[in-house]
Amino acid sequence: MTGGSGKLGRACVRDLVEHGWEVVNLDRAPSTDALAPYTEVDLTDYGQAVEALTGIDDRYEGVDALVHLAAIPAPGLKANAATFRNNALTTFNVFQAAKLAGIGNIVWASSETVLGLPFETPPPYLPIDEEYAPRPESTYSLVKTMEETMVEQFCRWDPELKATGLRFSNVMYVSDYAAFPAFEDDPLLRKWNLWSYIDARDGAQAIRLALGREGAGREVCVIASPDTVMSTPTMDLVNAYYPDLELRRPVSGHESLMSTEKARRLFGYDPRHTWRNHI
Numbered sequence: 001m002t003g004g005s006g007k008l009g010r011a012c013v014r015d016l017v018e019h020g021w022e023v024v025n026l027d028r029a030p031s032t033d034a035l036a037p038y039t040e041v042d043l044t045d046y047g048q049a050v051e052a053l054t055g056i057d058d059r060y061e062g063v064d065a066l067v068h069l070a071a072i073p074a075p076g077l078k079a080n081a082a083t084f085r086n087n088a089l090t091t092f093n094v095f096q097a098a099k100l101a102g103i104g105n106i107v108w109a110s111s112e113t114v115l116g117l118p119f120e121t122p123p124p125y126l127p128i129d130e131e132y133a134p135r136p137e138s139t140y141s142l143v144k145t146m147e148e149t150m151v152e153q154f155c156r157w158d159p160e161l162k163a164t165g166l167r168f169s170n171v172m173y174v175s176d177y178a179a180f181p182a183f184e185d186d187p188l189l190r191k192w193n194l195w196s197y198i199d200a201r202d203g204a205q206a207i208r209l210a211l212g213r214e215g216a217g218r219e220v221c222v223i224a225s226p227d228t229v230m231s232t233p234t235m236d237l238v239n240a241y242y243p244d245l246e247l248r249r250p251v252s253g254h255e256s257l258m259s260t261e262k263a264r265r266l267f268g269y270d271p272r273h274t275w276r277n278h279i
């Protein structure tokens, strides 16, 4: 796993280890957890990426599958050129190195941002899904879009390659949920991603299940929690902020406006967690 020391990575290492996988954490920073052996690598360096995926000394021999999460994880954390350089180079290097190493099963982190966040241009319809073309509105999101396009070509070159891009919503730990009730005071605070989130444990579940999906080729799937961050019913939010948008199917209760239907269908994604059980 690349980026196994990060927020999503730590939850994913835990989930995979608990489900019997042997995981090696390839990251440029150590993890606060010690659940998987850690090797420090800078994946912008192709040589290091190749060594990391073919096996470093006695750490491990060969790699069955790759989970690629390493990235600068949002717009604005670094200058755009630095985000572009790190994320684009890292993803090219790990896919190219995986090709060399003969790794045929890859799950990588794309992002909800490719759906058009922060929706200054409203989405084409609700609930949003994978059926419309990406609308990146930042350099971070532009790179995620480029990666999705690049992987399509890697899969065309190797028809046996299975590569699943997961468009994660905003990743949350249980410790983040204390802040949720305050969103109720100002719904505009979370309108930028249609009031969505993903519990890190369910994000990890999606990665594990995507590793086991049937078939080859590139697929991209939205991964969000089944509900919104709000106590206001979802239809009240739609009527207040997007009254003119096409509603493609009925939405009830606190249901998310990000559809995860495709992930459910393709690999049985079955989110189990909601912030409502922790407040």
Ligand SMILES: NC(=O)c1ccc[n+]([C@@H]2O[C@H](COP(=O)([O-])OP(=O)(O)OC[C@H]3O[C@@H](n4cnc5c(N)ncnc54)[C@H](O)[C@@H]3O)[C@@H](O)[C@H]2O)c1
Residues within 6 Å of the ligand: 002, 003, 004, 005, 006, 007, 008, 009, 026, 027, 028, 029, 041, 042, 043, 044, 068, 069, 070, 071, 072, 073, 074, 086, 090, 109, 110, 111, 112, 167, 168, 169, 170, 171, 172
């Ligand atoms: N956090 C979110 O809300 C969110 C939402 C959608 C998608 N994502 C994506 O999910 C992935 C994981 O995000 P996260 O929140 O865990 O981020 P994070 O910053 O907590 O973890 C990313 C990890 O990648 C490592 N890394 C970055 N560049 C590297 C490089 N060149 N070489 C080696 N290691 C490198 C970092 O050291 C870090 O440990 C990212 O690809 C991010 O873009 C995150």
